[in-house]
Amino acid sequence: MKKVELLAPAGNLEKLKMAVLYGADAVYLGGEEFSLRAYAENFTLDELKAGVEFAHSKGKKVYVTINIFPHNDDLKKIPEYIKEVAGIGVDAIILSDPGILSIVKEIAPDMEIHLSTQANNTNFMSARFWHNHGVKRIILARELSLEEIREIREKTPDSLELEVFVHGAMCISYSGRCLLSNYMAGRDSNRGLCAHPCRWKYYLMEEKRPGEYYPVYENERGTFIFNSRDLCMIEHIPELVESGVSSFKIEGRMKSSFYVATVVKAYREAIDAYYEDKDNYKFDPRLLEEVCKVSHREFTTGFFFNKPGPKDQIYATSSYIREYDFVGVVQKYDKATKIATVEQRNRMYKGEEIEVVNPKGNFFVQKIEWMKNADGEDIDVAPHPQMTVYMPMKEDVEEFAMLRRKSSPNK
Template sequence: MTENNLLEVLAPVGDMERLYAALDFGADAVYLGGTAFGMRAASASFDAELLKKACDEAHSRGKRVYLTCNTLPHNDEIVHLEQFVNDALAAGVDAMIANDIGVFSLIKKYAPDMEIHVSTQAGIVNYVTANEFYNMGAKRVVLARELSLEEIAEIKAKTPKDLEIECFVHGAMCVSFSGRCLLSQYLVNRDANRGECAQPCRWGYHLMEEKRTNEFYPVFEDEKGTYILNAKDMCMLNHIDKLAEAGVNSFKIEGRAKSSYYVSVITNAYRKAMDIYKSDPEHFELPQWLKDEVFKVSHRAYCTGFFFGHPKESQYYENGGYIREYDVVAVVDGCSGGRIYCTQKNKFNKGDEIEVLSPVGSPVKFTVEEMFDEYDNSIDTANHAAMKMSIRSDLTFPEHSIIRMKK
C-alpha cells in the first residue's frame, strides 16, 4: 500500500493557460512538452523561455514540473538532444520522461543529477524490467496501461521502495499497446511514435471486396460503418483507493492537447477524490456531485481499462466523437461589492441557470438575475467574445473559477 504522502495528482499541460488551470485546481505536479522530443507535437509550445516561466510559476506554489522527452528520435534529431537537456536544466525542470534507451543514456550523460521517469511507451509490464530501469538510474516508471491492479501490486512488491510507480488513471485510451502504433504513419505518414498521431483508430471503417471495386460494406449492419478500433476513455476516479492500495504513487491524467476547462475540471475531481481518500483511507466514498464532474467535460464513453482484468467493453463502435453536455460561458476575474466580475467565453443570457466550479468546495448553481457590461450598463445577454462583464451576486469565488452552463 502506498503511503499517503507519496500520492501525487499529475496533470497535463499544453500551454501556460492550462498550466495555471492545473495549478489553480490542485495538481501536485504537471507534465508538459518542449518544442521537440514530445509525444504531442500539436501541444509542443514550451520553448526554453516559456519552460523557465512555467517552472518558476509551479515552484512558487510548491509544485513539480516533468518534461516529456519520450519520442523515438531519428539520427538527424538526436544531435539536438544535448541542447534540449541543457534548456531543461536551465529552466529548473524536476524530471524528464524518457522512452528510448539511447535518449535515457544521453540524459544521464548531459544531466547526471536529472530525475528520469520511464515513459509508458517503454511498455513495462513486469518487475524485472522495472528493476533494470531502476539500476540504470530511473527514479520512476510509468507502467504500461495494459496491467491489472494485481500485476501492479506485484511489481510494487518486487521493486525497491524508492522506485516510484506512475499509472494513467484518466483520459483517452489507445487501441495499440501503450501507444506503440504504426497505423497513422502507414495511412497518412504521421508518426505516432514522434508525437504526430492522426488518430485513425477513431475513424469509421467499411470492408471492400477486391472484385467489387468501390462497393463498400459495413463491418456491422449499420449504414455509418463501424468504429471498430475506437477505444473508450479511461476513468478511475471511483477507484482511487484500489490504485493506492496496489502501490501507485502518481495518478496521471491524460490530455496535453485538451482544453484548459478539461484540465481544470478533471484535475479538480482527482484532487478532491485524493483528499477524501487521504482523510479516511478505510472508508473511501465519493459524494455524487464529485462523481458527476467527469461527465461535465467532453469525453467518450468511460471504462476502467485493464485495471480489473481484460476489458470486455473497452471499445466503442457507434461513433468516434465526444459527448459534450456543458459549455464554459465565463471565467471569474474577481468578486467584490455584490458582483462577480468575469470574462465571457460563450454566449449566455439573463435568466439562465449557471454553475460555478471553484477549487474550493462543490459547484454552486444560481440564476443570473442581473448582469452588466464593463461600463456598468445593464445587459440582457453576454454575446461578445472575451467581453469584460459582471453578474449581480453576493456569492464570492476565487479568481479563475469557471462559470459553465448545461447545453
C-alpha cells in the same frame, strides 16, 4: 504511507495554472519539440520558465516530456534543449529512449528521470533494469492489471516510483505504439504527430469489388472498430492506492482548461477523502457526476480488473458526450461589491442559469442577473470570444473560478 501524487496534463500556461489551483500535485507538459503531443499548444522556453515559477511558488512540480523515439537528426538538437530545460529548474524529464537517457545523464546528471509509458514497461525485471540505469520513476504500460502492478511493486526497490494513468483517452494500440497513423496519414505517432485513425469510420471492401463498401457492423452509420471508451478510475481510489503506485496520471494535454480543472478537482477530492478516513471511505457519486460534465466518451476501467472486452469499445460513433458548456473564467473579484470580472469562453445570456466552480469547495448555482461589457454598458448577451464581462456573484469567488452551464441546442 506517503500520499499518492495527482499528476495533471498542461497543454499551455493557462492549463498549468488551472491544474495547480484545482488540486494537482504536479503537471507534465511538452516543449515545442521532442514531445508526443506535437499538436498541443506546448511551451516555449519562456513559457516553461513562467510555468515552473508559478508551480514552484505553490509547492508543486513540473515534469517535461522528451518522449519521442528520435531519429538521428533529432539527436543534434536534443542536448542543447536538455541543457536549457535543466537550467529552468524542471523537476523531472519524461523519456522513452535509452539514447536520450544517456544524453540526460551526461548533460544534467542531477535531473530526475521518469520512463514514459511509450517504453511499454510491463514487468518487474524491466522496471529493475531501468532503475539500475538511473530511472527514478516508471510510468507503467496501460495494459497492466492491478494484480500485475502489485507484483511489480513487491519485486522492485522502494526507491523506484510507479505511475499509472487513471483517467482519459485510451489508445487501441500497445501504449501508443501505433503504426496506423504513419501508414494511413504519413504522420508518425511516435514522433508526436498521431492523426488518431483509431477514431475513424471503417468499412469492408472485397478485393474484386472495388468501390463497393460494406459496413463491418450492421449499422447505417458505419462502425468505429478501434474506438475505445475513455479510462475512468475515480470510483476505485482505494484499489489503486493499495496496489502501491506513487502517482495517478490524468491524460489530456490537448484537452481544454475546463476539462483539466474539472477532472483534477474531482480526483483531488476523492483522494483526500480516502486518506482522511481509509477504514470508512465511501466513494461520493457526486464526483463521477463532475467528471461527466466535461467532454468525454463512455467510460471503462481499462485493464485494471480484467482485459477489455467488446463492451469497452464504442461502435456507433466517435463523437464525445458534451452535456455542459464552459462559458467563462473569473479574472478578478471585488468582495466589497461582489462583482466578478469574467473572460468569456462561450456565448452567455442575461437571465440564464449557470454553475460557478471555485478551485475548492462545492459549486453554486445562480442566474446571471445582469452583465456589462468592458465599457460599462449593459448587455443581454456576451457573444465575442474572450471578451471581458462584469457580473454579480451570489457567493464569493476566486481567481480562475469557472462558469459553466448545461448545454442547450439553442445556444
